[in-house]
Amino acid sequence: MQNKIKKINTGRQILNLSKGYTIIETMISVSLFLVIVMAGMGALLNSNLLHQKSRDMRSIMDNLSFIMEDLSKNLRTGYNYHCVDDLSNDFTIPASGEDCFGIAFEHQDGEESDPSDQWVYIIGNDGKIYKSTENAAGSENFVQLTPDEIEIDTTKSGFSVTGAEPPDICEPPTCIPRTVTGNKEQPFVIIRLTGTITSKNTIETPFSLQTSVSQRAIDKR
Template identity: 30%
Template structure:
């Protein structure tokens, strides 16, 4: 008995529908997989950018602290007198150091040159092991000290160059500060090296 052409066509349509349905599911699976991969890559990139931005902001904050510290040092030195470079000799007497030193003292604004324990002093403490180097300040001639740079900064070298402290030499006392270091500290992944110079010229006429 011959098969009905109608039944044959109906069966073929049913098979085509099944094939089309299976192909659509595969397409969806591939599309979902690609979408998931794209989302994972995008999320990873976004997290990396966010982390880098936070670290950059923290690094900028550290550098701002250093700039404020140096600016404060320069302003107080300009208003002072009796520049004394180096730990040797009496701090109440002026002293040059054209070759540089890590120790600088001066008579603060309003201080008395007759008192030997009221000088303001800045000195450099070098890094040791895992400890960062830093700048410290004393307001009592070196009897007590206070750290003035952030813990996130490691000062690797600091020098004061002082000239013109001899009275009557027609040269106004001047101190040049040279600071080298690492922002972010020596034991962190994100760091930035720096080399900064600042100059302080005594405002009081050296007659």
């Protein structure tokens, strides 16, 4: 900005007096300052929003990872896997299957002779994971594990079980030597979870998890 200079002769020396800023110059300066401040505030708010989203996502993913770890640990130490495709089935009978919406098994501390103590994990029609430690006698026995922010795609998620059926073993003296026929695979489970996480009711983030679990104990039955 250019200042106009006025020279005044006082007799001894010439004084240079400069005028102040005009209103237009002041308005332009203030406007530029406001633009810079608003840009900085926008960047700060956006950074804060991204931080909150990242924190929320991390918390929800930690919850989902904990559920997967809990399920994997219990399956690994359990036995008598049953791929659930119908809640009315007898879960005490080991059964393999593909793309089931749930899995039932005997917990390591359970009694094989007790038909009501199987642990059951299912993916509900509402896209939530539920758990029951009292077989599946009623919906009141199931507890929701996943938070409301997680919605699982039931068409792409599920459980696959192989080798669940016990082998046929013939012991001496009926068979000499001891023979094993039929299914000889170690029970094995594949868990697939695909869906979306909704943060702040507006931001949707897709996720896809898969893990596999093998029964720890040797299938000797």
